[in-house]
Amino acid sequence: LHGEPDLYPLRMDEPPFTPSVNKREKSSFLDRFPMEYPTGGVGDYRESCLNIRNAQGRMGCEIFFDSYEIFKGKRPLTGLPASFGTEDEVETLEITCKDPVLDLVVVLSYSVFTKENVITRSVRVKNEGSEALKVEKIYSACLDMDNEDFEMLSLHGSWGRERHIQQGALRYGKQLVSSGKGESSHQEHPFVALVTPGTDQERGEVYAMHFVYSGNFIGQVERCQFDTVRMVMGINQEEFCWNLKAGDEFQAPEVVMVYSAEGLGKMTRSYHAFYRRHMIRSPYNHKKRPILINNWEATYFDFDTDKLLDIAREAKKDGIEMLVMDDGWFGKRNKDDSSLGDWVVNEEKIKGGLKNLVDKVNEIGLEFGIWFEPEMISPDSDLYREHPEWAIQIPGREATEIRCQYVLDLSRPEVQDYAYECVAKILRSANIKYVKWDMNRQLSDLGSTYLDKDSQQELFHRYVLGMYAMQERLIQEFPDLLLENCSGGGARFDPGMLYYSPQIWCSDDTDAIERLEIQEGTALIYPLCSMGAHVSVCPNHTVGRVTPFTTRGHVALAGTFGYELDITKLPEEERKLIPEQTAMYHKYHELIREGEYYRILSSRENHRSDCWAVASEDKSEVLVSSNLGASANENDGASAESIQMIQSRFMTQSVDVFFADYDFFYSLGEFDYLADIREYLPEELLEKYKDDLVYVKSTET
Numbered sequence: 001l002h003g004e005p006d007l008y009p010l011r012m013d014e015p016p017f018t019p020s021v022n023k024r025e026k027s028s029f030l031d032r033f034p035m036e037y038p039t040g041g042v043g044d045y046r047e048s049c050l051n052i053r054n055a056q057g058r059m060g061c062e063i064f065f066d067s068y069e070i071f072k073g074k075r076p077l078t079g080l081p082a083s084f085g086t087e088d089e090v091e092t093l094e095i096t097c098k099d100p101v102l103d104l105v106v107v108l109s110y111s112v113f114t115k116e117n118v119i120t121r122s123v124r125v126k127n128e129g130s131e132a133l134k135v136e137k138i139y140s141a142c143l144d145m146d147n148e149d150f151e152m153l154s155l156h157g158s159w160g161r162e163r164h165i166q167q168g169a170l171r172y173g174k175q176l177v178s179s180g181k182g183e184s185s186h187q188e189h190p191f192v193a194l195v196t197p198g199t200d201q202e203r204g205e206v207y208a209m210h211f212v213y214s215g216n217f218i219g220q221v222e223r224c225q226f227d228t229v230r231m232v233m234g235i236n237q238e239e240f241c242w243n244l245k246a247g248d249e250f251q252a253p254e255v256v257m258v259y260s261a262e263g264l265g266k267m268t269r270s271y272h273a274f275y276r277r278h279m280i281r282s283p284y285n286h287k288k289r290p291i292l293i294n295n296w297e298a299t300y301f302d303f304d305t306d307k308l309l310d311i312a313r314e315a316k317k318d319g320i321e322m323l324v325m326d327d328g329w330f331g332k333r334n335k336d337d338s339s340l341g342d343w344v345v346n347e348e349k350i351k352g353g354l355k356n357l358v359d360k361v362n363e364i365g366l367e368f369g370i371w372f373e374p375e376m377i378s379p380d381s382d383l384y385r386e387h388p389e390w391a392i393q394i395p396g397r398e399a400t401e402i403r404c405q406y407v408l409d410l411s412r413p414e415v416q417d418y419a420y421e422c423v424a425k426i427l428r429s430a431n432i433k434y435v436k437w438d439m440n441r442q443l444s445d446l447g448s449t450y451l452d453k454d455s456q457q458e459l460f461h462r463y464v465l466g467m468y469a470m471q472e473r474l475i476q477e478f479p480d481l482l483l484e485n486c487s488g489g490g491a492r493f494d495p496g497m498l499y500y501s502p503q504i505w506c507s508d509d510t511d512a513i514e515r516l517e518i519q520e521g522t523a524l525i526y527p528l529c530s531m532g533a534h535v536s537v538c539p540n541h542t543v544g545r546v547t548p549f550t551t552r553g554h555v556a557l558a559g560t561f562g563y564e565l566d567i568t569k570l571p572e573e574e575r576k577l578i579p580e581q582t583a584m585y586h587k588y589h590e591l592i593r594e595g596e597y598y599r600i601l602s603s604r605e606n607h608r609s610d611c612w613a614v615a616s617e618d619k620s621e622v623l624v625s626s627n628l629g630a631s632a633n634e635n636d637g638a639s640a641e642s643i644q645m646i647q648s649r650f651m652t653q654s655v656d657v658f659f660a661d662y663d664f665f666y667s668l669g670e671f672d673y674l675a676d677i678r679e680y681l682p683e684e685l686l687e688k689y690k691d692d693l694v695y696v697k698s699t700e701t
Helices: 023-030 263-278 305-317 354-364 382-386 413-429 453-477 512-523 549-556 578-594 630-636 638-650 674-678 683-688
Strands: 050-053 064-072 091-099 104-113 118-127 133-146 151-156 164-169 173-179 191-195 206-212 217-223 228-235 242-244 249-251 254-260 292-294 322-325 367-372 434-437 482-485 503-505 562-564 596-601 611-615 622-626 655-659
Touching (some): 118 263, 133 254, 164 512, 206 217, 242 249, 367 413, 413 453, 453 482, 512 549, 578 622, 596 622
Parallel strands (some): 292 322, 292 562, 367 434
Antiparallel strands (some): 064 091, 217 228, 596 611
């Protein structure tokens, strides 16, 4: 409707009457009818997507349709990660709207990826007036529709237990997930889905949104007074305000939207295919990743050249292909209280220098990788003593330390240049094939000595843009580098980071049983090849649980697969299993990396059995992973039923199955009472392990 707010098509001369016909009830109309992109301050009291304050300090915006353009392909988003595709793969609609009072242009972009059943949305605003405007809120997508007794599905967590699935009834009012930490966070995730009652893996309707952004976000669903639903997603408006000067543009990040009429499984496979084909750019996307061994849980800060070479020699014998040197190789970094920002090799540890170490590792036959935390600065560092103003801070207030460190102000171009060059200089100095890019704390004390007082609320977003710019420079200068992002585990596991790195460390918790739920939630929307997963020692360093080495290998196989342990100290009975595991990785990796994912059973739901499968696109090969071992197969036939179900679904006899043992239950670190575990143990295991079941307080593990 030309000259009308951007609405669903209506006849203007029939009830409920558009505002041009019935001005006296304009607000009743705006506050009730579905809107494509609602704006704040003019009478729609539901959640708005765009709030603009003018030069006189008044907030109000109303946009009207102006024009549209449809074209093959998709334009990039300046400074931001975004999906991509050829003219044969994607078609884009851009709707241009204007607010004639503000002289504001709003461009709503919709890109349709038909094969993956995906629509992406983003918004761009431009100030065509002569006065400055303030963008106080700008979301990237809105979906208004009638309520179908929806339930809301999202992912929650904490450090060491990221992305657990939660689902509940949609109540009247607003329900949301969000982050205000400067990253997508351990606690909540930039994903929301509405599902109809009874939705499972194969049945039910799903409406999903996923935000391609690595900073503060909000995903919200509002059940309104007339039993309609408004679903929105975008940058969190808390502590956000962007100065839009005359002639300036602001580009909001992208939202990936999926609809499924065939349950969560269909949604999952749409997201997996989409991210593999249209978000991940790395040459490793469709390429076998090296099996690495990381020294962090093996040595922590206590290592030197000799120790690393010992690990490399033994790793090579068992089929491991890369050594990754983690935190502690630079400055005076013998524990976590100093030296971030001083990216100079500590030659007391790395005798003969970094190139010498890398060359010797290469001579052994392994590739070499290295850890960085480029966005951080230690109070006890030469960099902080020289440039204290480079830390994010509120002048006059003692800054909050997390892990004994501050955050660099990446809104400063010179800080970006310094941090990037520190990384690049090291990479230029030796044959380094892999980088683990970490971020071990969130942002607080939001203040920049670089930005003026009217621009302080731009800091959160400018920080994220600065980080993106650094990673873009990195992959442009080192196009063959395997980059793995990390943030104290999985606190920055989001589609934005996938644009720069093909894999992200899933969680600092490497316990196989904890990982079942973490990886199930992650795999709900991310391809398995993006999930960093390693085999570690037992008792596990995070929860104290003991699990069979075979189980740990099977669980890690559902990701990038690697090792996080001191192979020189591994018991012989576990050590001899590594060649079997590395062979298993080589046999199945392509199917796991490229295959279609099916969730069969969930230990999160049944507290006992976990089962997933991947199938080739033509369904000629299927791999099933289950923790229903031989005893379960003999006693209740559950494993056989799973295989039969897979064979029936895919019409194939080529099904490989590997089983993880559930003997792990004898260590009860996560339970407060022994009785809790007895509910879930089969009787034969209760009898088998009656002498091993011991009470372990969670605080002591």
